[in-house]
Amino acid sequence: MKVAIVHDWLTTWAGAEKALAELLACYPQAEVFTTVNFLPSDEIPCLKGRTIHTSFIQKLPGARKHYRRYLPLMPLAVEQFDLKGFDLILSSSHAVAKGVISDPSAVHICYCYSPMRYAWDMQHQYLRQSGNARGPVSWLMRWQLHRLRQWDYLSAQRVDHFIAISHYIKQRIGTFYRREAEVIYPPVDVDKFRHDRPRESFYLTASRMVPYKRIDLVIEAFNQMPERRLIVIGDGPDYAKLKALAGPNVTLLGYQPDDVLTDYLERSQAFVFMAEEDFGILPVEAQAAGAPVIGYGVGGLAETIQNHVSGLWVEEQTSAALTKCVQQFEAHKREDEAAFSPEVCKQTAQQFATSNFTQALQALVRKHVTALANDMPPCKPD
Template identity: 80%
Template sequence: MKVAIVHDWLTTWAGAEKALAELLACYPQAEIFTTVNFLPKGEIPCLVGRAIHTSFIQKLPGAKKHYRRYLPLMPLAIEQFDLKGFDLILSSSHAVAKGVISDPGALHICYCYSPMRYAWDMQHQYLRQSGNAQGLVSWLMRWQLHRLRQWDYISAQRVDHFIAISHYIERRIETFYRREAAVIYPPVAVEKFRHDRPREAFYLTASRMVPYKRIDLIVEAFTQTPERQLVVIGDGPDFKQLKEKAGPNITLLGFQPDSVLIDYLERAQAFIFMAEEDFGILPVEAQAAGAPVIGYGVGGLKETIVNGVTGLHVAEQSASALLTSLAHFETRRQEDPTAYAPEACAQQAKHFERSVFSNEITTFIAQKRQEQMAKI
């Protein structure tokens, strides 16, 4: 079986790319197609020696640093890949990858992280954050996003079967694409954590410092309660502003390697997470490390955290709601020291380990391949 894996772009090694690595492990013979590839050669073991095909955007001026500016060209770029002769096409998509034009005899399955947020429900936020909420440029961008939505919907109809990364995304696929989707959670390397280390008094959060991660309200809540200690790991555009607002009880460590993050996760009394995420790998990793998660109970976190057992769902994205949940967490811990047990957290995390992902996705694909062959 000849397999093509189509990925939006290869510029960083984050959650979607970790899922890509598992897909490559499942189908080691696969060739990779992507709009651009600017990952350092030889540094990603699963990509070494593989055939990686890029689009014409790879050679456009400034693409390495500003590839996202070429988003209006990406539908055209993704449609130029010649996939004739491939039996199975796996698109790993949160943007344009699912839009490839496949051979009519091929089976196209899309592992969807989310329909394009900036083209659909986050359009207005995207325009505000880019400084283009008003004016002529704003209207030009709105027109481009309008056309992108049209293409996004049409291209979604080319996919034979969708797999969503969570039930939250399953609902988004149904809303925007009018398509059904199976749910297979992304793979998490839970085996690299231990949950039996002594717990310390501090709370922990970790994230890239960008607005939607809502580190600002976490910092605000802990600044209001100086008796609580918070450690913050991560860097990004908002780092300087957050550091200026943070009280003396908050330690901002900036970017740290995985080894440091793992060490803190294994010692923290709880992990704080207030973003609305499609899935959220870090809360699962925190549980694997034995740390309960106190986080905004919407999106993927609602599915990965067992409320009252491996953490607490915060009712809304606000500092006051977070403080209420922190007080509830601490009161229950005082009344019952066995509450939110590290063992329970680690057991919950096992539902998302890599072997579960590999087994579920290969079984799903084999079943759909068999159904397709039966119709021929």
Template identity: 75%
Template sequence: MKVAIVHDWLTTWAGAEKALAQLLACYPQAEIFTTVNFLKPGSVACLEGRAIHTSFIQALPGARKHYRRYLPLMPLAVEQFDLKGFDLILSSSHAVAKGIIPDPNAIHICYCYSPMRYAWDMQHQYLRQSGKEKGMVSMLMRWQLHRLRQWDYLSAQRVDHFIAISDYIKRRVELFYRRPAAVIYPPVEIDKFNPNRERGDFYLTAARMVPYKRIDLIIDAFNQMPDRELIVIGDGPDFDTLAAKAAPNIKMLGYQSDDILIDHLERAKAFVYMAEEDFGILPVEAQAAGAPVIAYGAGGAEETIVDGQTGMHVPEQNADALRACIAMFEAQQASDPMHYSTDACAKQAEQFAQGVFTEKVTHFINDKMRQ
């Protein structure tokens, strides 16, 4: 069987790329198609020796650093891929990958991380953060996003079957594309964690320092709880601003290696997370490490954390609601130290293991290929 895997772009190795790695493990003969590939040669073992086809954007000026500026050209770019003769096309998509023009004889299955957020429900936030809310440039960008939405909807009709990464994304696929979707959670490397280490007396959060991760809310909450220690791991554009507002009980460690992050996850009293994520790998990794998770109860966290057993759902995305939940969490632990057991947390994480992902994906694809 001839298989093509289409991925939006290869510039970093993050959550979507880890799912891509598992798709490649399922189909080792697959060829890869992507708008740009700027990963350092030899840096990713699963890509070694594979045919990787890039689009014309790869050669455009400044694409290495500013490939996102070419977003208006990406629909055209992916439509130029020649997929004639492939039996199975898997698009790994949160932007444009699903928009390829498939061979009519092929089955096209899209593993969808999200409909294109900046073109749909996050348009206003995207314009606000880029400082383009008003003026002629704003009007031009709004027109481009309008056209991008039209293309995004129409190209979704070329997909035979959708797989969403969560029920939350399934609802968005149904809303924006008017298409049904199965749900298969992304793979998480849970085996690298030891949930049985002695817990410390600190709270932990980790994320890229960008606005939607809402690290600011977590810092605001712990600024008002000077007797509780918070450790923050991660770097990004907002790091200096966040570090400047952090009280002495908050340790801003910046970027750390995986080994350091794992060590803190395995020892944390609890992991705190206030972003509204499509899925959210870190809260699952925290549970795999035996740490209960106190997270904003929307998006993926609503599905990955069992409220009252492996963590708590914060009802509102603000600092006061987070402080109230931490107080409740500590009261529950004081009355029953095993209320949030490491075993329960680790067991909850098992359903997101890599092996579960590959088994469900191959079963789904084989079933569709037989139809």
């Protein structure tokens, strides 16, 4: 069986790319198609020696640093991939990958991280944050986003079967694409974390520093609790603004490698997370490291955190609500030392283990590709 895996772009190694790695583990013979690839393939085992096809955007001026500026061209770019002869198309998509044109005899299954937020429900926030809420450029961008929405909806009808990364995203797929989806949670390497290390008194948050992650709310809340210590790990466009906002009890460490982040997760009293996420890998990793999560109980986090068991849901996306929730967390711990135990947190995280992802994916593909089932190789999870 000939398999093609289509990914939006390869520029950073983040959550979507970790899922891509597991897709490639299941289908080691697959060829990869992507709009641009600027990752050092020799340093990434799952990409080393693999056939990777890129689009014409790869060679456009400034594409390495400013590939997102070519978003209006990306629908055209992915439609130029020649997928004739492939039996199975797996698109790994949060933007345009699902829009490929496949052979009519092929089965196209899309693993969807989310319909494009900046084109749909976050359009107005996107325009404000880019400084284009008004004026001629604003209307040009609105027109481009309007056309992108049209293409996004129409291209979603080319997909044979959707897989959503959470029930939250399943609902979004139904709302914007009018399509049904099955849910398979993304793979998380929960086994690399220890949950039995001594806990320390500090709280931890970590994220790319962009507005929707709402690190500002976390810092504001801890500014109002000067007796509590907060560690912030991450970098991004908002770093300088957030550093200026931080009080003396808040320490920003900037970007840190995985081993440093893992060390802090394994020692933290709790992990704090206020973004409205589609799934949220970091909160799951925190639980795998034995740390309960205090986070905004909307979106994917409401599916990954057991309220009052492996963490607490914050009811509103405000610093005041977070402050109240931290106080409730500590009161709960004083009343019951066994509350939010590392063992329970680890157990909660286990349901998102990589092996569960690969087994569920293989079973779903076999269900939808019955005519090719006998030709499928066995899945080989890491």
